[in-house]
Amino acid sequence: MSIKNNKRGQVADTITWIVATIILIVVLMVFVFIANLLAKTKKIGGLTDSLDSGGEKEADRVEVKTILAYRLNGLNKFTINNWINESET
Amino acid sequence: MDKLISIYWFAILTIVAVAVVYMVAVFYSQPYDVREVEVNLLVNKVADCLSRGGELSSDLFYEGNFNVGYKDNFLETCGITFNTERDWIELQYYFLVEFFNIDLSDTGFFLEEGSLNLISSCDIQDEGKYERLAECVEKRFYAVSDGKQYLIKILGIVRKTEKNVN
Known part of the structure; x- marks a missing residue:
């Protein structure tokens, strides 16, 4: 009679360990899956090589050339700005 | 019994350690795509060579x-x-510089260097189907020369897909 009771207790102990191991492996697999999802090519943004043109707006390096050219010849600004802005659309 | 438990814990620790190392390796092994920076640098370099202080060279x-x-x-x-x-x-680079008159007519003069095959990548990229073919940037600016006004358009393309994209 006492041997039978001891056997039941040992089986219960073993099942606890097995279940714990399975849970551990499942949790690890979930983390590995999430890591695979999050892993992707990291795109570095465009060059922000800009100058502060009076505090109102940061000017692109190429945009500065246009600003300087306006000081030499400021005619047809509307046409020029429209043409330049076409590339941004 | 203690020996068995020790072996078990060692096995568990090993499994967890391997999983952590794998996750870190997978996450940080992904490349950085710096082509947008690279193509902007190329276009800026070309623009700097053509125009200084608002005047064409x-x-x-x-x-x-x-x-x-x-x-x-x-x-x-x-x-x-x-x-x-x-x-x-x-070649993994290409740029095209076009010059226009102030009335938006083409002067007929242009500067072109690099691989012409990359141009089609920009058109396909616009459709959004293959975003990782090549990185294209177009910049426009205005410059003067001898009292004449010119509009300059620079198209820069960088491919290097194998190094920047997984």
Whole structure:
């Protein structure tokens, strides 16, 4: 009679360990899956090589050339700005 | 019994350690795509070579017209090289500079260097189907020369897909 009771207790102990191991492996697999999802090519943004043109707006390096050219010849600004802005659309 | 538990815990620790190492390796092994920065640098470099202080370089002109001979050594003149850190069969860069009059008519003069095959990548990229073919950037600016007004359009393309994209 006492041997039978001891056997039941040992089986219960073993099942606890097995279940714990399975849970551990499942949790690890979930983390590995999430890591695979999050892993992707990291795109570095465009060059922000800009100058502060009076505090109102940061000017692109190429945009500065246009600003300087306006000081030499400021005619047809509307046409020029429209043409330049076409590339941004 | 203690021995068995020790072996078990060692096995668990090993499994967890391997999983952590794998996750870190997978996450940080993904490349950085720096092509947008690279192509912006290329376009800026070309623009700097063509125009300073709002004026087009005098080397661009010969006797009042555009100097066709300027195209021949443009890369050397501007200190631009298309060499890469890795051997590709084709060139991985391209740029096209077009000059327009103030009435938006084409002057007919242009500067072009690099692999022409990359141009089609920009069109496909617009459709959004293959975003990782090549990185294209177009910049426009205005400059003057001898009282005349010019509009300059620079298209820069960098491919290098194998190094920047997984």
